[in-house]
Amino acid sequence: MKNTEDRFMDIEIKVAYQEDLVEALNQRIHEQQQQIDKLEQLCLSLAQHVRNLSQNNSGNQLPHERPPHY
Numbered sequence: 001m002k003n004t005e006d007r008f009m010d011i012e013i014k015v016a017y018q019e020d021l022v023e024a025l026n027q028r029i030h031e032q033q034q035q036i037d038k039l040e041q042l043c044l045s046l047a048q049h050v051r052n053l054s055q056n057n058s059g060n061q062l063p064h065e066r067p068p069h070y
Contacts, residue, residue, distance in 0.1 A: 002010070
């Protein structure tokens with residue numbers, strides 16, 4: 001049976017590992033949020049580009065071409 005000091009050290013070790021894990025998870029979440037922000041900006045930019053194209057071609061419909069495999 002472990003004495004109180006051994007049990008206390010075990011708890012300290014577990015807390016240290018948990019702190020490291022929490023820090024690693026926080027870093028990963030931060031990186032993912034940055035990636036999400038970039039992707040949202042890209043989507044907004046692409047949506048604006050599509051709107052601009054459709055406004056510029058509103059009178060000139062693009063011909064529907066058959067794909068090359070036909």
